[in-house]
Amino acid sequence: MIDRTLFTSDHEAFRDAFRKFCDKEIAPFHEAWEEQGYVDRTVWEKAGAHGFLCMTMPEAYGGSSADKLYSVVQMEELARGGYSGIGYSLHSEIVAPYILHYGTEAQKLTYLPKLASGEMIGAIAMSEPAAGSDLQGVKTTAIKQGDGSYLLNGSKTFITNGWHADLVVVVAKTNPAAGAKGTSLLLVERDMPGFTVGKRLKKLGLKAQDTSELFFSDVAVPAANLLGGEAHENRGFICLMEQLPWERLQIAITAVASAQAAIDWTVAYVKERKVFGQPVASYQNTRYTLAELQTQVQVARVFVDKCTELLAGDTLDTATASMAKYWTTDLQCKVMDECVQLFGGYGYMWEYPITRAYADARVQRIYGGTNEIMKEVISRAMGLGGK
Numbered sequence: 001m002i003d004r005t006l007f008t009s010d011h012e013a014f015r016d017a018f019r020k021f022c023d024k025e026i027a028p029f030h031e032a033w034e035e036q037g038y039v040d041r042t043v044w045e046k047a048g049a050h051g052f053l054c055m056t057m058p059e060a061y062g063g064s065s066a067d068k069l070y071s072v073v074q075m076e077e078l079a080r081g082g083y084s085g086i087g088y089s090l091h092s093e094i095v096a097p098y099i100l101h102y103g104t105e106a107q108k109l110t111y112l113p114k115l116a117s118g119e120m121i122g123a124i125a126m127s128e129p130a131a132g133s134d135l136q137g138v139k140t141t142a143i144k145q146g147d148g149s150y151l152l153n154g155s156k157t158f159i160t161n162g163w164h165a166d167l168v169v170v171v172a173k174t175n176p177a178a179g180a181k182g183t184s185l186l187l188v189e190r191d192m193p194g195f196t197v198g199k200r201l202k203k204l205g206l207k208a209q210d211t212s213e214l215f216f217s218d219v220a221v222p223a224a225n226l227l228g229g230e231a232h233e234n235r236g237f238i239c240l241m242e243q244l245p246w247e248r249l250q251i252a253i254t255a256v257a258s259a260q261a262a263i264d265w266t267v268a269y270v271k272e273r274k275v276f277g278q279p280v281a282s283y284q285n286t287r288y289t290l291a292e293l294q295t296q297v298q299v300a301r302v303f304v305d306k307c308t309e310l311l312a313g314d315t316l317d318t319a320t321a322s323m324a325k326y327w328t329t330d331l332q333c334k335v336m337d338e339c340v341q342l343f344g345g346y347g348y349m350w351e352y353p354i355t356r357a358y359a360d361a362r363v364q365r366i367y368g369g370t371n372e373i374m375k376e377v378i379s380r381a382m383g384l385g386g387k
């Protein structure tokens with residue numbers, strides 16, 4: 001195996017601490033959370049109390065000014081354990097960065113410390129029933145009123161952390177006639193009149209994740225809640241595009257960690273399980289299958305680690321991040337499928353982590369931009385037209 005060079009001993013010490021937290025505060029409860037369809041809020045409060053939320057935010061805003069590798073460690077550990085209900089990464093590494101990068105000083109001071117403590121849970125609402133891949137087609141509107149506030153109307157769907165969320169970054173058209181150039185981001189709080197959270201969506205996997213619909217009916221959003229203030233009105237699409245490399249890389253990081261975990265579980269299982277008087281591991285098909293999967297996951301890990309290095313140096317471009325997202329999530333699904341096969345009938349039983357990991361993996365090719373959209377982005381960067 002190729003040694004990883006990304007992490008220092010401090011990162012590894014943090015990995016131990018975070019793994020202990022997962023063992024104590026997540027593992028014993030995750031199955032019950034899958035059954036109820038959401039995680040208990042206490043797991044957010046506990047993470048906040050341990051300083052595990054929004055670690056990369058500056059200390060002045062409640063974070064630890066940690067480098068992004070600490071978040072990478074968290075993502076890997078959550079993926080390794082199959083704790084797919086836990087929405088820390090989206091909260092800490094997608095929602096909070098929007099506020100840090102584009103928010104006004106008042107917005108940073110108001111929201112980031114509460115996100116870091118777990119007092120507030122964050123979500124981002126881009127997708128709508130009729131607009132997912134085609135975000136320019138967003139129908140939700142936020143029309144400026146005489147007093148400077150915005151009247152928000154529309155609905156969102158598939159929103160991760162949506163049912164628990166106290167703060168939602170909402171993508172809306174402030175100038176509906178201007179397409180992408182009329183898009184803004186609004187900070188919408190749970191108790192704003194007219195904002196309602198719909199049902200938790202029943203899903204193939206991610207059973208403990210509170211993915212929800214959101215509805216906005218004449219919500220009066222104060223001018224102070226336009227992300228970045230007036231200077232950022234109609235600049236929302238640019239902000240969304242700028243954040244894509246990191247958001248896509250996060251999916252790739254979890255894909256590789258999940259795939260490796262699946263291989264590890266399967267190696268242990270095939271050594272134990274006997275058929276025709278011999279361990280499943282003794283069959284050439286088993287050994288070659290696992291050897292092929294491990295080779296591909298190793299290749300993926302080296303590529304993703306390199307992308308992470310580029311990201312740290314601020315030089316990861318969107319096309320390369322899209323390659324990482326599409327290729328590793330395709331690989332993740334292939335690994336899960338082959339590993340389930342090696343578990344036989346037990347691989348179809350919910351009590352086995354491999355079965356849950358198989359179900360959880362499928363969405364990785366869909367969200368964060370579908371893998372077809374990734375190929376659009378890559379091919380455009382190659383100078384190949386497309387629409």
Ligand SMILES: Cc1cc2nc3c(=O)[nH]c(=O)nc-3n(C[C@H](O)[C@H](O)[C@H](O)COP(=O)(O)OP(=O)(O)OC[C@H]3O[C@@H](n4cnc5c(N)ncnc54)[C@H](O)[C@@H]3O)c2cc1C
Nearest residue numbers: 124125126127131132133158159160366367368369370372
């Ligand atoms: C569990 C889950 C969690 C999610 N979390 C969030 C969240 O927190 N926030 C949020 O905003 N959204 C979230 N989403 C939404 C997700 O990002 C969208 O589902 C995704 O972008 C795809 O959009 P769509 O579902 O509208 O599919 P569509 O856009 O309708 O796509 C349907 C099919 O058409 C293909 N297609 C579309 N356009 C093209 C093209 N130009 N060329 C070739 N093929 C194309 C797609 O690849 C796909 O195969 C989540 C989704 C799920 C399932």
